[in-house]
Structures are given as structure tokens and as C-alpha cells.
Amino acid sequence: MSNALKKIWGILTQTERRKAVWMLLLVVLMALAETASVLSIMPFLSVLGRPAIIQEVPALLSLYQWLTPSDPRQFIFLLGMASIALVIASSLFKAVTLHALNRFVHLERHSVSTRLLSHYLQQPYEFFLQRNPSILTKNVLSEVDQLVFDLIQPLSQLVAQGALVLAMTALIFSYDPVTALCIVIVLAILYGAIYGLVRGRLDRIGRERQTADGQRYQSCNEALSGIKDVKVTHAASTYIGKFAAASRLFSRHLATNDTLSQSPLYIVEATGYTGLIVIALVLLHRTNDVAHVLPALGLYGFAAYRMLPAAQIMYRGFARLRYSSAALDAISEDLSLPAEPGAPPTQMLVLRQRIRLDHIRFAYPSTPDAPVFSDLTLQIDANTSVGIIGRSGAGKSTLMDILLGLLSPQDGTLSVDGQPITAANVMSWQQAIGYVPQHTYLSDTSVAENIAFGVPREHIDFAAVERAARAAQIHDFVTKELQQGYSTLVGDRGVRLSGGQRQRLGIARALYRDPPVLLLDEATSALDSETEEALNEAIQNLSGNKTIIVIAHKTSSLQHCQKIITVEGNAILEKHQ
Numbered sequence: 340m341s342n343a344l345k346k347i348w349g350i351l352t353q354t355e356r357r358k359a360v361w362m363l364l365l366v367v368l369m370a371l372a373e374t375a376s377v378l379s380i381m382p383f384l385s386v387l388g389r390p391a392i393i394q395e396v397p398a399l400l401s402l403y404q405w406l407t408p409s410d411p412r413q414f415i416f417l418l419g420m421a422s423i424a425l426v427i428a429s430s431l432f433k434a435v436t437l438h439a440l441n442r443f444v445h446l447e448r449h450s451v452s453t454r455l456l457s458h459y460l461q462q463p464y465e466f467f468l469q470r471n472p473s474i475l476t477k478n479v480l481s482e483v484d485q486l487v488f489d490l491i492q493p494l495s496q497l498v499a500q501g502a503l504v505l506a507m508t509a510l511i512f513s514y515d516p517v518t519a520l521c522i523v524i525v526l527a528i529l530y531g532a533i534y535g536l537v538r539g540r541l542d543r544i545g546r547e548r549q550t551a552d553g554q555r556y557q558s559c560n561e562a563l564s565g566i567k568d569v570k571v572t573h574a575a576s577t578y579i580g581k582f583a584a585a586s587r588l589f590s591r592h593l594a595t596n597d598t599l600s601q602s603p604l605y606i607v608e609a610t611g612y613t614g615l616i617v618i619a620l621v622l623l624h625r626t627n628d629v630a631h632v633l634p635a636l637g638l639y640g641f642a643a644y645r646m647l648p649a650a651q652i653m654y655r656g657f658a659r660l661r662y663s664s665a666a667l668d669a670i671s672e673d674l675s676l677p678a679e680p681g682a683p684p685t686q687m688l689v690l691r692q693r694i695r696l697d698h699i700r701f702a703y704p705s706t707p708d709a710p711v712f713s714d715l716t717l718q719i720d721a722n723t724s725v726g727i728i729g730r731s732g733a734g735k736s737t738l739m740d741i742l743l744g745l746l747s748p749q750d751g752t753l754s755v756d757g758q759p760i761t762a763a764n765v766m767s768w769q770q771a772i773g774y775v776p777q778h779t780y781l782s783d784t785s786v787a788e789n790i791a792f793g794v795p796r797e798h799i800d801f802a803a804v805e806r807a808a809r810a811a812q813i814h815d816f817v818t819k820e821l822q823q824g825y826s827t828l829v830g831d832r833g834v835r836l837s838g839g840q841r842q843r844l845g846i847a848r849a850l851y852r853d854p855p856v857l858l859l860d861e862a863t864s865a866l867d868s869e870t871e872e873a874l875n876e877a878i879q880n881l882s883g884n885k886t887i888i889v890i891a892h893k894t895s896s897l898q899h900c901q902k903i904i905t906v907e908g909n910a911i912l913e914k915h916q
């Protein structure tokens with residue numbers, strides 16, 4: 340429990356912690372206001388039952404003399420009105436406090452999920468090679484909801500209701516300690532026993548819920564992202580089956596959690612009702628005077644009316660803490676991952692002489708003992724164009740990712756004009772590069788936004804978009820064949836375009852910023868030879884003032900390169916053309 344509280348405290352920012360303390364203060368004030376409203380019924384019921392009590396209780400007598408009512412009836416009326424006013428004021432205060440609490444909790448969802456997403460996006464590229472994107476999506480959306488609505492919200496209610504139960508307990512203690520002690524012991528035993536019985540189960544179903552939720556996201560994402568393969572291979576029923584199994588388990592566990600956290604209320608309500616009748620009978624037996632019993636019963640009745648739901652909400656808070664601890668662990672672990680520096684640098688690292696790779700050893704995190712390169716040395720001169728060839732799986736794309744600074748070698752250095760590329764300057768280096776991957780990712784926005792990828796719509800330089808599109812041999816297609824030209828939406832991942840058109844949009848994207856270095860990974864593989872030739876010519880016209888590194892399987896794509904590098908079994912063979 341204290342561990343969970345520490346983790347939750349760790350997730351909050353400084354401002355949120357300050358706000359949380361304010362919330363606690365409001366909540367305690369709410370409990371005090373609630374107690375005052377309960378207390379206010381006592382004088383009313385006492386005088387109503389036995390008006391003579393005014394003369395016996397000094398506080399009532401002073402109040403009577405201060406108010407100077409015309410008769411005891413008017414005094415009873417005034418006491419009743421005062422009690423109603425207090426109850427209304429306390430209810431209003433409660434409503435305001437609850438709104439503040441709800442706002443805090445809901446904005447916490449926004450804050451944690453935004454921070455978690457930005458934390459993920461600041462992780463090095465290798466992180467994404469090991470973590471499934473569906474699980475990361477689930478953490479940002481579903482697990483944060485779980486954390487906020489099943490942990491932070493119940494916790495705030497737990498504190499609120501805890502303060503209320505404490506205040507009520509103090510009130511009934513001051514009235515009749517023995518009866519109060521009996522009530523508290525019975526309540527504590529009841530809830531304690533139920534919690535003890537279900538906590539192990541809550542732990543288990545909480546963890547299973549988390550796994551099932553991940554599987555739901557994963558099967559849904561995989562099926563919809565790979566819809567073409569799913570259709571062609573008739574894999575829909577397999578995916579539906581996978582999703583349904585996880586979804587059923589997820590829903591069953593949610594239902595069990597709801598039942599386990601709600602059902603004690605009925606037992607406690609029945610016990611409370613029985614207790615109230617027992618107290619009435621005992622008091623009647625002790626005093627034999629209904630006028631004495633009435634105010635006491637009013638107090639206990641009202642206290643029970645407020646206390647039982649509060650005790651139930653507290654219990655539910657404890658139950659939810661248990662059930663949601665897996666979500667808390669996942670989020671607090673991921674939020675404590677070290678993050679790379681945030682904002683991109685304004686200064687570009689301009690290549691003037693050469694790029695060098697010296698004695699590079701690189702193995703992927705999942706296969707640390709099988710390096711793709713164990714001692715790779717390579718030099719690429721500035722303003723030349725270099726082709727990279729090699730059999731499939733030889734390591735060409737890996738080499739390009741190292742040159743891009745996306746993958747960090749375990750040994751050796753990547754340097755630009757003698758300056759080693761490190762975490763501190765890798766973003767400046769990446770600003771100098773235009774990169775076309777094997778598969779260009781297109782977002783479901785316009786052609787222009789896809790070319791100026793990552794630039795807010797209002798800051799797009801349309802002249803640069805057109806220049807890049809012309810160089811990538813896609814301008815004519817966009818203006819002549821697309822109804823809305825550069826404003827045409829391309830569909831999810833560019834489904835409304837052909838493979839070659841997508842590739843050319845990728846090339847236009849790389850050229851948009853007119854970078855001094857171009858890295859092309861099989862950028863022209865889906866083009867017909869005529870378009871490829873035109874594109875290579877356009878790229879060739881750029882070289883001389885650009886450094887171009889091209890991976891290609893077809894040697895025809897490399898005829899303009901001054902140097903060909905063959906990646907072969909950990910080694911590099913160089914050939915000048």
C-alpha cells in the first residue's frame with residue numbers, strides 16, 4: 340500500500356503534487372462540514388422530543404435567550420431551519436469539492452498519458468525494436484485510464500471518505516463511546532474480513548486483465564494494419580478468435596472486480612440496519628423513555644446514512660488499489676526510463692569533407708552475440724554518390740541506420756569531418772540528412788503534408804513542396820491526376836496510391852528540406868525503368884553539391900554512383916566506377 344502510494348506520488352509532477360495537497364485539504368474540510376451538518380440535527384430532535392431540555396442544557400438555554408423566540412415551538416422551527424441551512428451549505432461545499440476532485444483526476448489522465456507518449460517518443464530507436472507498438476499504445480491510452488480511474492480517483496475518494504468516517508466516528512464517540520466502539524469494530528471486522536478474502540484474487544485478475552488488454556490491442560492493430568494479408572490468407576477468423584478470447588477474459592475480470600468491490604455494501608447495509616434497531620431497543624430498555632431514544636436514534640441513523648456509503652467507497656478504493664497495481668507498475672516503470680534530450684537543435688551539422696565509420700561493432704539488442712558487423716571501417720567523401728549492394732540480410736539497411744545515427748554501435752565511432760557523432764549532436768547530424776526508407780510511412784493527410792512531414796500545416800513551404808515533388812518525378816501525377824492536387828488525402832498509409840507513387844512521395848519528403856546528405860534505401864525498387872531512369876537523372880543533377888548514399892538490388896539504379904560498396908559477411912568491398 341505505502342509502496343503504491345510512493346509510486347503514485349512519483350508519477351505526479353511538482354505542480355500536481357501541490358494540487359494534490361490542496362485537494363486533501365478540501366477533502367478534510369468537506370468531512371468537517373459534513374460532521375457539522377450531522378451534528379445540527381441533535382439540538383432540533385432533542386428539543387422536539389422534550390422541550391423542557393432547553394432549561395437543562397446551558398448551551399441551548401443561551402441560544403434560546405440570544406434568539407428570543409416567542410415560544411418553544413418557534414425555537415424548534417428556527418433549530419430546524421438552521422439544520423436545513425447547514426445541510427444545504429455542506430452539500431454545496433461537497434459538490435464544489437467533488438468537482439475540483441473530478442477535474443484534478445481527469446486532467447491527471449491528460450497529463451500522464453501525454454507525458455508517457457512524449458517519454459516513449461524520446462526513447463532511442465533500439466527501444467522500439469524491442470517493444471510492441473500495440474502494447475505502447477495500450478499503455479498510453481488504456482493503462483493510464485486504469486491508473487487514473489481505478490487508482491487515483493478511488494484513492495482520492497478513499498481519503499475523502501476516510502476523513503468523513505473519522506469525523507463521524509469522533510462524533511458518535513463523543514456521544515456514546517461504547518456504542519461507537521462497537522459500531523467501528525463491527526464495520527472494521529466486516530470489511531477487513533471481506534478484503535482479506537478477496538485481495539489475492541484481485542491481485543491475480545488485475546495482472547491477467549493487463550495481459551488480456553495488451554492482447555486485445557495487439558490483435559486488433561495487427562488485423563487492421565495488415566488487412567490485405569488478412570483478407571488474402573483468410574486469417575480474419577484467427578484474428579477474431581484471438582481478439583475475442585482476450586476481450587472475453589478482459590470483460591470477465593472487469594465484471595469480477597466490480598462485483599468484488601460492490602457486493603460488501605449489501606452485507607454492511609443489512610448489518611447497519613440490524614444495528615440501528617438493536618441500538619434503539621437497547622436504549623429503550625436502558626432509559627424507558629422514547630424522548631431520549633429519538634435524538635440518539637436520529638444521530639446514529641444520520642451517521643449511518645453518511646458512514647456506510649463512505650466505508651463502502653473506502654473499501655472499493657482498497658480493492659481497486661489492489662486490482663490496478665499492475666497498471667501502476669507498468670506506467671511508473673516506463674516513466675522512469677531515461678529519456679533523450681527533447682527539442683531539435685537549430686544548428687545543422689554540415690558535412691564538408693567526409694563521413695567515417697571506424698571499427699564498428701553492432702549487434703541488435705535481441706541478438707547481442709550475433710553481430711551484424713564486428714569490425715567495419717568505411718569512408719564516404721563529401722559530395723560524392725555511393726551505391727551499397729549486397730545479398731539480402733547482409734546488413735545494408737543496418738549500415739544505413741548506423742549512418743543515420745538511429746542505431747548506436749556497441750564499439751567504434753561514426754564521425755563527420757572528424758567529429759564523433761554522439762547523443763549530444765546526433766540530432767544536428769540528422770538535420771543534415773534526407774532519408775528514404777524501404778517502406779515510406781504515409782499518414783492519412785494530404786499529399787503536401789506528407790511531403791512536408793512533421794511540419795504544422797500552417798508552416799508548410801508550398802514552393803519547397805513543389806520543388807521536391809518535381810525532383811521526385813511526382814509533380815505531374817499530383818497536379819494532373821489527383822482531383823485536389825497537393826490537398827488530396829492519401830488514405831491510411833497511403834492506400835489510395837500505388838507503391839511507386841508512395842516511394843516517390845517518400846523521395847519528395849526527403850528532398851523537401853533540401854538536405855546536403857541523401858540516404859536512399861531501395862528508394863526506386865517499385866518504379867518502372869522509365870520513371871526510375873528519370874528519377875536517377877534528377878538525383879544525379881543534385882549530386883555534386885550533395886552526398887548521396889543509395890542501397891539498391893538492381894545495379895541499373897547505381898550507374899550514376901562514383902563508388903560501389905559491397906556489404907558481405909561483416910566485410911566491406913569497395914569499387915570505384
Ligand SMILES: Nc1ncnc2c1ncn2[C@@H]1O[C@H](COP(=O)(O)OP(=O)(O)OP(=O)(O)O)[C@@H](O)[C@H]1O
Pocket residue numbers: 468703704705706711729730731732733734735736737738
Ligand atoms: N530488429 C532486428 N533485430 C534483430 N535482428 C535484426 C533486426 N533487424 C535486422 N536484423 C538482422 O540483421 C541482419 C541485417 O539486416 P538488414 O535489414 O540490415 O539487411 P539488408 O542487407 O538490408 O537486407 P535486405 O536487402 O533484405 O533489405 C539480418 O540478418 C536480419 O535478420
